[in-house]
Amino acid sequence: MGVSLTAATKKLFVPARAAFEAKGAAVSFDAADPKNPVLVARKGATEIRVPINTNLAYVNGTAVELDGVAVFTGSGTTYVPQSAVDLIA
Numbered sequence: 001m002g003v004s005l006t007a008a009t010k011k012l013f014v015p016a017r018a019a020f021e022a023k024g025a026a027v028s029f030d031a032a033d034p035k036n037p038v039l040v041a042r043k044g045a046t047e048i049r050v051p052i053n054t055n056l057a058y059v060n061g062t063a064v065e066l067d068g069v070a071v072f073t074g075s076g077t078t079y080v081p082q083s084a085v086d087l088i089a
Contacts, residue, residue, distance in 0.1 A: 028042075
């Protein structure tokens, strides 16, 4: 088909911290439940909470289905679908 899986993955999934910060958002982690960490991105009045290993984001408390699953790698990087980053204006 002529589609590079690596190239497609790099476009669909992005390093969360760098992508959100590039849009002016502050990024942190909520580890209140160590088995279910949540990436938190805030910009202005918008808060996005992305539970790791799910395909959901919560924008100011409202669930939004993402195009893929947020993952945390063993190297310490969290990847999220580009659709999660697009939720920040």
